[in-house]
Amino acid sequence: MNENQSDEQYGRARVQTTPELEAYYKELESLGAGALWTVANDIEPWEPKPSSIPMLWKYDDLRSLVLKSSELVTPEQAGRRVVYLVNDKRKDVSAAVGWLYTGIQVTRPGEFTSAHRHKASALRFIMEGSGGYTVVDGNKIMLEVNDFVITPNSTWHEHGVEESGKTCIWQDGLDIPLINALEANDYAVFDGTQPLVKPINYSPLSYGGAGVVPADVVWDKPYSPLFKYSWSKVYPALLEAAKVNEGSPYDGIIMQYSNPLSGGHVMQTMGASIQLLRPSEHTKAHKHTGSFVYQCAKGKGYSIIDGKRFDWKERDIFCVPSWMNHEHVNLSDTEDAVLFSFNDLPVMEKLGLYQEQAYIENNGYQEKRE
Amino acid sequence: MNENQSDEQYGRARVQTTPELEAYYKELESLGAGALWTVANDIEPWEPKPSSIPMLWKYDDLRSLVLKSSELVTPEQAGRRVVYLVNDKRKDVSAAVGWLYTGIQVTRPGEFTSAHRHKASALRFIMEGSGGYTVVDGNKIMLEVNDFVITPNSTWHEHGVEESGKTCIWQDGLDIPLINALEANDYAVFDGTQPLVKPINYSPLSYGGAGVVPADVVWDKPYSPLFKYSWSKVYPALLEAAKVNEGSPYDGIIMQYSNPLSGGHVMQTMGASIQLLRPSEHTKAHKHTGSFVYQCAKGKGYSIIDGKRFDWKERDIFCVPSWMNHEHVNLSDTEDAVLFSFNDLPVMEKLGLYQEQAYIENNGYQEKRE
Amino acid sequence: MNENQSDEQYGRARVQTTPELEAYYKELESLGAGALWTVANDIEPWEPKPSSIPMLWKYDDLRSLVLKSSELVTPEQAGRRVVYLVNDKRKDVSAAVGWLYTGIQVTRPGEFTSAHRHKASALRFIMEGSGGYTVVDGNKIMLEVNDFVITPNSTWHEHGVEESGKTCIWQDGLDIPLINALEANDYAVFDGTQPLVKPINYSPLSYGGAGVVPADVVWDKPYSPLFKYSWSKVYPALLEAAKVNEGSPYDGIIMQYSNPLSGGHVMQTMGASIQLLRPSEHTKAHKHTGSFVYQCAKGKGYSIIDGKRFDWKERDIFCVPSWMNHEHVNLSDTEDAVLFSFNDLPVMEKLGLYQEQAYIENNGYQEKRE
Amino acid sequence: MNENQSDEQYGRARVQTTPELEAYYKELESLGAGALWTVANDIEPWEPKPSSIPMLWKYDDLRSLVLKSSELVTPEQAGRRVVYLVNDKRKDVSAAVGWLYTGIQVTRPGEFTSAHRHKASALRFIMEGSGGYTVVDGNKIMLEVNDFVITPNSTWHEHGVEESGKTCIWQDGLDIPLINALEANDYAVFDGTQPLVKPINYSPLSYGGAGVVPADVVWDKPYSPLFKYSWSKVYPALLEAAKVNEGSPYDGIIMQYSNPLSGGHVMQTMGASIQLLRPSEHTKAHKHTGSFVYQCAKGKGYSIIDGKRFDWKERDIFCVPSWMNHEHVNLSDTEDAVLFSFNDLPVMEKLGLYQEQAYIENNGYQEKRE
Incomplete structure (x- = not known):
């Protein structure tokens, strides 16, 4: 070559x-x-060329505006009451980065949306509140802070908060820009509310075991039967892994949310990960294809993306575009920091487009440009 | 719903x-x-929304211009001497339809290109000439009219025509626009010409058998080991199938070029098909996701795409955008007509985005709009 | 038909x-x-013909004899100090049922075996003791009562009990008879003791999370990377599933131990399940291909196999031959009963040989013959 | 180790x-x-231990006896009029080698068997005659000499010879002994003759193309949709491969009959291969797990199996047991020799039991023991 x-x-x-x-x-x-x-x-560029820029959205800035939306419009009017985050270079496709959409949704006690479905896939990461729930194809699932929940493509879904709950805020992640670009999106409205087909929390109670799966149930869908990944199980798993693993030089202790029936990504077009940065950990930089949206679930630190520093703390959201060098730092020397992220890796992998390159200059750490 | x-x-x-x-x-x-x-x-559109329009490029119009390019520029200057066909609505991404690129390349006897590779995948359908060849990762393959040949993503490839041959014209198909959009394309130039690693035509002679594959060779690549699909074998297979099959109501006798080691598409991001319309056959209309570029390999007829008629004969090229109704007609009542096409179905299928809908009004035939 | x-x-x-x-x-x-x-x-029999008979081995009978073996022979002399259970009709192949071997192994504090490997696969279910461990390909794993642990084919493995532990008794399950019959077994002795390649319990701490798997580790083996399935996680999963599932009419709440990276069986030739019979539950009878060895992990009850009643309580072992009707009963009306079992279902499934038939007479319950 | x-x-x-x-x-x-x-x-043997011995059955000896059977019994009486070949060490299970059965069947013009099915899989290699046919699940397929045809497990099948044909003799191969040993075999008789569901030769005419498969037909069976592998296509493929391949040191030019929709074995439990030994070729010896039955389809030569020489010519049948060294020799210095073989490799591979070892002494050639 x-x-x-x-x-x-x-x-x-x-x-x-x-x-x-x-x-x-x-x-x-x-x-x-x-x-x-x-x-x-x-x-025919020499190397992958991202169209997005790295950006960070501070929750301190956004929270009051998100809450304000619940005073300005009703779910009935808005469809979903969401503030979406948009990349300065991707306004034309309403994407936060690459072909991924993200938004912050607020639902007050007693509110709920109507059910709908689309070819785009969706996921949520719970930021605040209690008594929130999602109904996916007739399966009602209760949500708690830092839970990760999926509503795969073409499943009927609706969301709400019980009367007895507290105002819920969660991050939505969708591949709407991608599915639109691929000229394959569709949309349908459910007539009325979905009837429940299973007891509440059927999915996580049936498929949330470790190393065991129901032996007498057939699952033939191309996505995970586990619709909710509870923080109460995921965070301990991170801590257990941290006891015996060196971790990735680029990501610390990183685990992928997985379909327990395949070991693969939770959905056909989007994947998600959870990673723990140990006290004072400063990872090395690398770049790879695929777009990523992060939310800080715990702790505080910063990431250097394409040479620029982005400081984050709990609930802040930021993005890393394809093929941009990035490294992560936990600013605490006593507490761990945890980053949730979602991505389009299933697309990269299935189409044979994933590639990765370590940053080798300067012992693997980017020189800050500013 | x-x-x-x-x-x-x-x-x-x-x-x-x-x-x-x-x-x-x-x-x-x-x-x-x-x-x-x-x-x-x-x-969030109700149905898939194509951004392209249907178009047809007449070979009679283009052939002389394609040949003229060989007088205007050399392969050394041009990289590849290609006239590309561009959709009126996709000029920004140089696509013929959706995210697919197509072009017509001319190579004179004794000419050859330098070797290069890219993350985009490529394929070719031979239109004219003799003595043409492609070298794929050190495998030299001789090409004849109506042969279909692949150069999968990241394989080194170069093309040429033997001194003793006749000027070759072939259609190129690539997913460059898609791989660029997914921010994953790359490019590299090979230093000098590729050394051959196998006897000429090793791939088609080894993997071109029907129902048998080499038992002692390991193939671990994510694409077909059969780089060339010879018209001399494909056309008889179509005729054999036509003897015992009703065929598809929408496509007549249609066969997919397949990876003999998986039965699936020839490459990770693009597929291709060959279809035979029996004398006077007029298929019914349907629409589906996925973009298609056709070349007429034999005969003459027309297609009605989104209500508009496009007449074609041998070597004409036309496209069908995603989710547009289309039906095909063989205008001869004595001869069969054969259409080659390539598409992005692997993307649609792997990402769970394929859907199809029959046109039910008017007994399945579109009313012409003009 | x-x-x-x-x-x-x-x-x-x-x-x-x-x-x-x-x-x-x-x-x-x-x-x-x-x-x-x-x-x-x-x-060419009309229906599958088992060669084994159903049998039950009472732990009360065997325990003292098993312990006695530790007085009669040393691990050095015996290789492994195991009492094996043999079907009256399968003595020629040393099988407990069909082509499956099972035995009861005793290890005293401070004792350990030498490492060896074989093409046969092995598994263990812990019956008594503390401080037991297995080393699988350099991974040391601590064992507790009712834990399930695998030593897949061709992995180096050895077992022992820490000096500080208590005498351990566990059930071994192997497919030695099958692999011998298939003329494919082999055996090798490790020179000395295996060096540890990972921290203790690396495997269960890394792969024992629910719905998450290490994102940065490549696993390319054809068996589960999770070598131990802890009772402390499995039993709660059974209880959770019991809250929202009707269960199988033939097996109650039944879960399959699974490879978290595939959702399939833990090893290539043997699978294992854990099932909970709710208080007073009496399942219906069915028969299927595949041989099964059960151990009662909790509670008491009986099974009717081919019309004959076999009473069991904690630690008793029994077998169900291929294509014999069987139903299970929990004799307690307040406590649940739990049955562990292992089987050759991977063989049946991969070779296309699995079939199942409900017992329809008498509303699904066998008439006892005695 | x-x-x-x-x-x-x-x-x-x-x-x-x-x-x-x-x-x-x-x-x-x-x-x-x-x-x-x-x-x-x-x-727990150190190495795989075959229970069979190598044997060769000369067609010159058997042919007249096979034909005589057609005078002694009718198809109505015999079910199928077959002389089966049995290994001296496997008489208890009626196997020719390992767990594989083989026999020679004769059918006179106008004769046909009744239809039946079983969990065992079957295959045939045509030795003599014309006008023979097989009906597989309603698909009638005409047979010619050296054609290879499959009747997968649980498909209804029957055989016959047209009135206008000539007495047909073919070799049957089944895994009856294996499926019986796995306690999973069954049998059913079809009530009357199968109605044809497709035109004659639908399967080979639809799926017998090279590198193309029907694009509009769904096939969801776990075996090949191509029921017949015609000598008229297979032998030319061998010759083409021979032009550009060195071949295997142990097998010459060897190709596996494959499922065109998967690239894998033709059925779930048995595979088959065709191999060409070039003039005077003498392959090196190796051994591997898996049992093999060979028929010489063309030419003459010998094989040395476990140190013993077995001379064969067209239509002779011989076997190679698991883990026995074997090498093949073409005795002609002008003509090629072709060996058909079938085996239980799918079982070995799916269960993780395949292993192979080259014979290294004496430059890879066995010393003859006699």
């Missing part, structure tokens, strides 16, 4: 334009055609 | 703007955020 | 012997051949 | 018997138990 990434070499387009060529290009254009060499170097 | 697809119903965003809301939206915008209900109905 | 299972019909061998045929048979025999019709009805 | 395979070492059972132990053993026996160390070394 040639390490030279200059366009001034054999194998790249280097045609000088001439009046004759200009005329030729016009003729082609009139026929719905063009000369490849006029665009080749642009559409 | 509610068949009503009006936005004026519960479950869709129906917020009337007010000065207070306008102020709220501004505040959100200053924080890199927005109110979901201002975009929800746009980003 | 013809429900008639008489051999006196067309399609079954019904040849009357004659002197001429006798001579013909002799001639064939001299050439290493025979006439199929002389054996066809025997080798 | 310890290369020492002596039982006189730590890790093997080395208990000297005593009167006290004898009494102990008796007590165990009375409880359906035994001491493992009395059988351990026997049931």
Whole structure:
């Protein structure tokens, strides 16, 4: 392989334009055609080219605005009462990063949305409140802070908070921009509320065991039968793993939320992870394909993304675009810090597009640019 | 499910703007955020929404221009001497339809390109000439008219025509726009020409048997080990199938080019098919997700796409965007017609996005709109 | 299909012997051949034919004999100090049922075996004691009562009890008879003791989480990376499932020990399950292919197997041969009963041999024959 | 690992018997138990231990006897008129080698069997005649010499020869002994003759293409949709492969009959291969797990199996037991020789039991023992 990434070499387009060529290009254009060499170097970049920039959204800034939405509009009017976070470079597709959408949803006690479904997949990470619930294809699931819950593509779903609960705020993650771009999204409204088909919490109580799965139930869906991943089980698992693992140099102790019936990602197009940074841990930098949205679930620290520092604490949300170097730091020297994240890794992996590169300069730590 | 697809119903965003809301939206915008209900109905369409329009490129129009390119630029200057076909609605991404690129490449006897590779996958369908060849990861493969050949993602590849051959023209198909959009493309130039690692035509001679595969060779790549699908074997297979099959109501006798080691698509992101329309056959209309580029390999006929008629004969190229009704007609009452096509079905299928709908009005035939 | 299972019909061998045929048979025999019709009805039975009989081994009978072995022989002499349980009809292959071996092993504090490996797979269910451990491919794992632990085929393994522990008794399960019958078994002795390659309990602490798996570790083995399934996690999972599941009519609340990276069986040739019979539960009878060895982990009850009643309580072991009707009863009306079992279901399933049939007479309950 | 395979070492059972132990053993026996160390070394062999011996059945010897059977019994009486070949060491299970059955069946013009099915799988290799056919689940398939045809487990099947044909002789291969041993076999008789559900030869005409499969047909069975592998396509594929492949040192040019929808074995429990030995080719010896039955389809030569020479020519049948060294020789220096074989490799592979070892002494060639 040639390490030279200059366009001034054999194998790249280097045609000088001439009046004759200009005329030729016009003729082609009139026929719905063009000369490849006029665009080749642009559409064949040497390395993956992200269109997003790294961004961080502070919960301190957003929380009051999110709550205010519950005074300004009703769920009936709004469909869902959500403040969405948008990347400065992806406003055209309403994405937080790459092709991923994220938003913050608020639901007051006694409120609930109508049920709907779409080809886009959705997930939630609970930030505040109590008595929240999701109904997925007739399965009602109670939610607590830091729980992770999925509503896979084409499942009917609705959300609400019990009268006896407290105002709930959660982060939504969807691949709406991706499914729209792939010209495959759809939407349907459920007529009325879903009838429950199973006892409350059937899914997590049946599939939430460790190393055991129901032996007499057939599951033939292409996503996890475990719809809720409880913080009360996930955080202890992180702590157990931390006892015996060195961890990843780039991510500390990192675990993937997984489909217990396949060991793979929870849904067909989006995956999610939870990672623990030990006190004072400062990971090395690497970059890889795939877009990531993070929420700090515990502790405080910062990440350096493409050379720029982003400080975060509990509930802050930030993103890492594809192929941008990033490293994470836990600022506490006594407490662990925990980052939740979701991503489009299933897409990268299934299509053969995942690649990763360690940052080797400066012993693996980016020089801050500012 | 509610068949009503009006936005004026519960479950869709129906917020009337007010000065207070306008102020709220501004505040959100200053924080890199927005109110979901201002975009929800746009980003959650009721049905898949293609961004492309159907188009047909007549070979009679293009052939002379393609040949002319060989007088205007050299392969050394151009990288590859290709006229690409671009959808009127996808000029920004240089796509023929959806996220698929296609072009027509000309190579004169004795010419060859330098070797390169990219994360995008490529395929070719041979239109004219003799003595053409492709080298894929050190495997040299000779090409004949109507042969289908693949150069999977990240394989080194180069093309040429033997001195003793005749000017070759072939159609290129790539998923460059998709891989760019997924922010995962890369490119590398091979230093010099690839050394051959196997005898000429090793791949088709080893894996081109019917129902038998080498028992002593391990193949661990995520794409087909059969790099060339010879017309001399494919067309007879179509004829054999036609003897005993009714065929698809929408596609006639249709076969998928397949990886003999998996039965699946030839590559991770693009698939291809060959279909035979029997004399006078007029298929019914349907629509499905996924974008398609067709080339007529034999015969003449027309397709009605989204209500518009497109007449084609040998070597004409046309496209069918996602979720557009289409039906095909063989205009001859004595000869069969054969359509080659390539598509992004592997993406649709792996991501759980494939869906299909028969056109039921008018006994399955579209009323022409013009 | 013809429900008639008489051999006196067309399609079954019904040849009357004659002197001429006798001579013909002799001639064939001299050439290493025979006439199929002389054996066809025997080798083509109408239904699966088990060779084993149902048996139960009472722990009260065996425990003292098992302990006595530790006075009679040393681990050095015996290799492993095990009393094995053998089916009256399978003594020729040392199997407890079908092609499955089981035994009861005793290890005193401070004792340990040497390491070895074999193509047969092994598993253990802990019956008594404390301070026991297994080392699997350099992973040391501590064992407690009712824990289930695997030592997959061709992994190096050894067992022992810490000096500070109490005499341990556990049940071994192996597929030695099967692997011998398939002419594929082997054996190797490790030179000295295995060096530990990971911290103690690395496997259960890393892979014992519910719904999360290490994101940064590659596992490419064809068996579970979770070597120990702790009773302290499995029993609560059973109780949780019991809250929201009706359970199987034949097995009560039944869960399969599973490979968290595939959702499938723990090993390639043997599976294992844990099932809870609710107070007074009396399941219906069914039969299926596959051989099963049970151990009562908790409570007391009985099973009716092929019409015969077998009473069991904690630590008793019994077997159910292939294609024999069986039903289970919890004799307590206040406490649950728990049965551990292991089986050759992976073999049945992978080879397409699993089938199941409900007992329909008498509302699903077998008439006791005695 | 310890290369020492002596039982006189730590890790093997080395208990000297005593009167006290004898009494102990008796007590165990009375409880359906035994001491493992009395059988351990026997049931845990150092290497795979075949129970069969290599054998060869000469067609010259058998042909007249096979034909004679058609004078002695009718298909109505015999079920199927078959001479089966039995290993001297496997008479108890009617196996030719390991757990595989083989026989030679004769059918005269106008004769046909009744339809039946069983959990055992079956295959056929055509030796003589014309006008033969098989009906598999309503698919009638015409057979020619050297064609390979499958009747997978639980498919209804029947065979016959058209009135206009010539007496057909074919080799049957079944895994009856294995499925019986696994206690999973069954049998059913079809009431009358199967109605045809597809045009004649639907399967080979639809799935017999090279690198293309029907795009509009769903196949969800665990075996190949291609029921017949025609010599007219297979032999040319062998010749094509021979042009560009070195071949296996142990098998020459060897191809596996494969399921075109998976690339894997044709059925769940049995596989089959076809191999070409080039003029004068003498392969090296190796051994592996799995049992094999061969038929010479073309040419003449010999095989050395476990040190013993077996000469074969067209239509001779021989077997290679598990873990026995074998090498093949083509005795012609001008013509190629072709060996068909079937095996239980799917079982070995799925259960993780396949292993292979090259013969290294004497440059890879066995010294003949006689």
